[in-house]
Structure formats: C-alpha cells, structure tokens
Amino acid sequence: MSDASANKEVSEAGNSKRQDYLHWDDYFMATSLLSAQRSKDPVTQVGACIVDQQKRIVAIGYNGLPRNCSDDEFPWSKLSKNSSPDSLEEKKLYVVHAEANAILNSNGGSLVGTCLYTTLFPCNECAKLIIQSGIQKVFYMSDKYAHKKIYRASRRMLDSVGVVCTRHVPAQKQILIDFDAFLQDDR
Ligand SMILES: Nc1ccn([C@H]2C[C@H](O)[C@@H](COP(=O)(O)O)O2)c(=O)n1
Numbered sequence: 001m002s003d004a005s006a007n008k009e010v011s012e013a014g015n016s017k018r019q020d021y022l023h024w025d026d027y028f029m030a031t032s033l034l035s036a037q038r039s040k041d042p043v044t045q046v047g048a049c050i051v052d053q054q055k056r057i058v059a060i061g062y063n064g065l066p067r068n069c070s071d072d073e074f075p076w077s078k079l080s081k082n083s084s085p086d087s088l089e090e091k092k093l094y095v096v097h098a099e100a101n102a103i104l105n106s107n108g109g110s111l112v113g114t115c116l117y118t119t120l121f122p123c124n125e126c127a128k129l130i131i132q133s134g135i136q137k138v139f140y141m142s143d144k145y146a147h148k149k150i151y152r153a154s155r156r157m158l159d160s161v162g163v164v165c166t167r168h169v170p171a172q173k174q175i176l177i178d179f180d181a182f183l184q185d186d187r
C-alpha cells in the first residue's frame, strides 16, 4: 500500500479505535454458540469454550457422539412413551456433552482458574468434571432445564464449592457473520 493510500485510509477511518468491537464475554459466548452449530442433535445444540486467565481460548466443544461412533447409526431421539425402558435407542446413553468435550479437548493441560462459557447450564455430570478440573467460573446463556433434578443437583454442587455461575447477558443483540460481505473488497 502506498503512503498516500495508507494516509487516506487513516483519515477515512479516523485515528481512534473502533467503538463497536466485541466485548470479551460476548466473544467467548459467541464462540460457544458457533461451536454448537456443529452439533447433530436435532433438538438441543450446545457449545462450550474454556478460557484461561490471559483470555486465551484453551478448548472448545459441542454435544456429539464419541469419536468414531456413527452420527447416522446411533439414535438422536429421547425414549418415546411406548418404547421399552430397556431400549438402547435414546441419545442420552451416547452423547458426550459440550462441556465434557471441551474439558476433554484441552489435552490434559491444567484448567485450574479457567472460565467455562456454555450455551446451556451444565448438568450434574459435567458439574463434577468442572469441579474436578479446577474451572473457577461458569458463564451460561440458557437455563431451560433448571427445574430438573440433575440441574438442581448440578447447581447445588457448583454452589457448594464456590464455582461462580453467571447468566451471560449479551452486550449486543446479534453478531452477524457474513462471508459474502467479507469478500466484497476482494472483488
Ligand atoms: N449442559 C448441557 C446439557 C445438555 N447437553 C446435551 C445433551 C443432549 O445432546 C442435548 C439435550 O437434549 P434435549 O434433552 O434438550 O433433547 O444437549 C449438553 O451438551 N450440555
């Protein structure tokens, strides 16, 4: 870029920093939401990311089947009312939760003092993993299952050990990712 066009860009953009940049918490929650888009669950897609004290994303995950279990062979539904209680055709027997996947994806690095951003409040099994791995804070968006026993147990555990759980209130209503607009300047 010539000096003249660089100067022109500066004068057009002004010399002060952008004001509409993403806030950290929105950035991390949006990352979790984007990750949730990878989920094959037809009802609830959950995404999670883990952030260290230097604001670095150290792991990310979404709800899905264990590695090499076929998304097309295993069930994606809950047990229907008329199916046998012995049936193996229910997703909860197989799905790895987003938070568990994020923890597992951290490759064994220490998670002590980190924050977990999840699109849905963690269940009791994930709460156990969160506590055991030393995650200090949980930010969540939805708490749609708060009334259920396993989520009440989860909150009880997290509260009792001082893992602070905060509902994330986004600073901006939406974040649009427009691949096409991004490439407009290249044309
Ligand atoms: N904190 C959570 C809660 C649930 N999940 C997963 C487990 C299932 O794939 C799905 C929930 O399905 P639903 O009962 O709404 O049909 O979300 C998770 O990853 N993390």
Ligand SMILES: [Zn+2]
Residues within 6 Å of the ligand: 097, 098, 099, 100, 122, 123, 124, 125, 126, 127
């Ligand atoms: Zn869970």
